[in-house]
Amino acid sequence: MVNDEIAHIFNSIADILELKNDNQFRIRAYRKAALVMNDLADDADKLLETGKLSNIPGIGKDLSAKIEEYVRTGKVSTFEELKKEFRPGLLDILSIPGVGPKTSLLLYDSYGIDSIEKLETYANTGRLKGIKGIKDKTIANILKGIALRRSIQGRFPLGTALPVGEAIMGELRGNRGTGSIELAGSIRRRRETVGDIDILVTADDPGPLMDRFVQLKEIERVLSRGPTRSSAILKNTHMQVDVRVVEKDSFGAALAYFTGSKAHNIKLRELAIRKGYKLNEYGVFDTRNDKRIAGATEQDVYDVLGLQWVPPEIREDQGEIELAIEHRLPELIADGDILGDVHMHTVYSDGDSTIGQMARHAGSLGYRYIAITDHSQSLGIARGLDPGRLRSQMEEIDAFNETSMGIRVLKGMEVDILSDGRLDMDAGLLDKLDIVIGSIHMGFKQPREQMTGRMVNAMKTGLVDLIGHPSGRIIGERDAYEVDWDTLFDAAKKYRVAMEINSFPLRLDLTDVMIKKARSKGLKFMTTTDSHDPKQMRYMGYGVSAARRGWLGKHDVVNTKDHKDFVRWLKGDR
Ligand SMILES: [Zn+2]
């Protein structure tokens, strides 16, 4: 928690320094430190307590002093000083995807544009036209960036909300007298963005629990503090958290009620009425005598309605209730089913750890195998591999496998699909690899037909096993590229290419909706993390959640196979 706050401050400092045209090394040091903080396993306050704060790899003396300052005072004075130089409007404008520091400064200084609303008005009324350095394309990008920002406004990526929710739950669990506690709402359904955090809890004595909640250090402002319900706004993200204390006998009913979705719950209530019951957040009641007949657990609630318990991820009224009546719900994939993480980067390209470090960490997570899939050469900014360096990497992997016990390392590459569908590496070399991921990293703006043809051409080569982050979207930053999904999926079926479920929290690509569509065409999937350092391997759960929301079972996802069968699949037994 405190780490996220520090990361946010470091990033903001970097933004401001960028506006000031400050030293590039300094800016990069802040950005890098922000990344490090985000991935740190231990909270900064704990590190300070145990004297380990000054030894965080990748964070120098100067920045670790700032972390200490924040832990002790809740502020970083450098940041406070820098903020004074700029009205916040400038930072708002800079926060729009596609608007860089130069443009922001120009608009702010020369035209007095100091809010997103003002910028939008200027763009829409043609008043940005003719400003030096602003092309028509820039204006279109600005409007698109504003729309994107708005599309998730008030909602937060699951990757932001879930860890915060779990951290707060952890703190409340530590309170004496706390009984059952669960996250409800869309966070429990693992939607890719969530509006707020709902926590349900039972407690012998709600008073102390609420006291503890409103005093948590994560909280910026308390909106209300009642005997059974309190709400607060969190620091930095300004996300709202609601904590409700419910009675033990109602916990399951309340959990179902607050988990939703609305459409799912409406159907449940109709079912209850048909049976002569009344269903609400307090329980299931017999309408003849108003006696509660279920409510303590969700299982009880679904049982008395004659239903199989429905996993939260698929409570969207998309056929799950009908199947639950017949007790025929599919068994969904679970976290533990994934036996190998097969998309990750190392120091060979833009990752920051070695093959051995990645493999050992994966081993400690219980994986049986991983695949190293660094970028290919056309991705210059990521230091993509040319044939020579790919060959050395292959040798290093062979050597690793010879000496290491346990985890197996597969040879792979995330090869760029060039603008015409050719692959950015010699076919002969790709053929020697265990796994080839074909991805698009450039030329996102191709028209639909061209993009579709490009991806189909790549699959036709027979060299690609998996399409990486198939839609290219980044939540809140970049829309998916235009592609004809039916044609793409049909081709993937024909050429037996799997679709990636990229678990990186801002990617989650394919989306749940597209997963379901691809599944209906009989496609196979791989759930991967696209890790650029070992800590990012913890993201796998987000991909598994997306897979569950897409109704996938274990057999739909290829990297649930053990090493031998996975390799056999890659070799063509699909
Ligand atoms: Zn990629």
Ligand SMILES: [Zn+2]
């Ligand atoms: Zn990648």
